[in-house]
Amino acid sequence: MDKNSAALYKKMQTEVEAYQNLQKACVKVVKQRALLESQLSENKCVLDELKLLGAENKVYKLFGPVMVKQDLDESRQNVGKRIDYISKELKNSNDSLETMERDMMKHRETMTKYQQQWQVAAAMK
Amino acid sequence: MASNASNAGKPETVDLVKLSPEQLLQIKQEFEQEMTNIQESLSTLHGCKAKYAGSKEALESFQSNWQDRHILVPLTSSMYVPGRIKDLNNFIIDIGTGYFIEKDLEGSKDYFKRRVDYVQEQIEKIEKIHMQKTRFLNSVMSVLDLKQEAALKLHQQQQQKSEQTA
Numbered sequence: 600m601d602k603n604s605a606a607l608y609k610k611m612q613t614e615v616e617a618y619q620n621l622q623k624a625c626v627k628v629v630k631q632r633a634l635l636e637s638q639l640s641e642n643k644c645v646l647d648e649l650k651l652l653g654a655e656n657k658v659y660k661l662f663g664p665v666m667v668k669q670d671l672d673e674s675r676q677n678v679g680k681r682i683d684y685i686s687k688e689l690k691n692s693n694d695s696l697e698t699m700e701r702d703m704m705k706h707r708e709t710m711t712k713y714q715q716q717w718q719v720a721a722a723m724k
Numbered sequence: 725m726a727s728n729a730s731n732a733g734k735p736e737t738v739d740l741v742k743l744s745p746e747q748l749l750q751i752k753q754e755f756e757q758e759m760t761n762i763q764e765s766l767s768t769l770h771g772c773k774a775k776y777a778g779s780k781e782a783l784e785s786f787q788s789n790w791q792d793r794h795i796l797v798p799l800t801s802s803m804y805v806p807g808r809i810k811d812l813n814n815f816i817i818d819i820g821t822g823y824f825i826e827k828d829l830e831g832s833k834d835y836f837k838r839r840v841d842y843v844q845e846q847i848e849k850i851e852k853i854h855m856q857k858t859r860f861l862n863s864v865m866s867v868l869d870l871k872q873e874a875a876l877k878l879h880q881q882q883q884q885k886s887e888q889t890a
Contacts, residue, residue: 638821641820644820644842645819645820645823648825648835649823652825656826656827657826658823658824658825659816659825659826660822662822666824669823678823
């Protein structure tokens, strides 16, 4: 009997640990997602602005401390590519967040299951 | 959106009364956390708006007879070098992610005006959400108050009863 409950306790502990680890990873992904979202909106603003420009406007890009003149169409394409890339990353982090939440739910369920088993075992004593 | 919230608010208020004080307290804490976050982003947005508006104002004060006018160019916030305005009609504006664009006076003014309007729009959106959350938080608090009062009354009644029997 005692052996059983010890095994159960161990199982419960691994579940709790897995759950906590997931929670930590979750927080990280949420932070990353917020960063990506802000980058996405910034890039969108830039693209909107670039779309409003005509051939008479010059475009520069800052590389470190140097401003380099850019071709308008090229900059538009570059920003568009960046938006595509960031959107893809955003989708990835959303997906992984979803699977994490599902995993967390599973761990929670097994935790309650073990808890019930524990209580039953305790009542039988 | 407002009608949506009022619709969603009704079943929530019904639920609130059914919740235990512990649950209510948890909701209250969560909401207060959210409110601080909202307040923070609001103040950031207000700061952004002030920055854009400041740039626009600087442009408004530019006059067409300022060609070759002497100015002091700030190198740091406390050190200046003398300079002369050579080109009145070209401004290079930072539009984010490292991109800068060259625009004439009117175009630059227009850019900052649009930016200010855009930020204002975002502020109004967030203020709306803020108001909804405040309302919800208030209803949570009032239900919590009612529950506490009821618990207190129950406690007093029980005390009176025990005193009477004694």
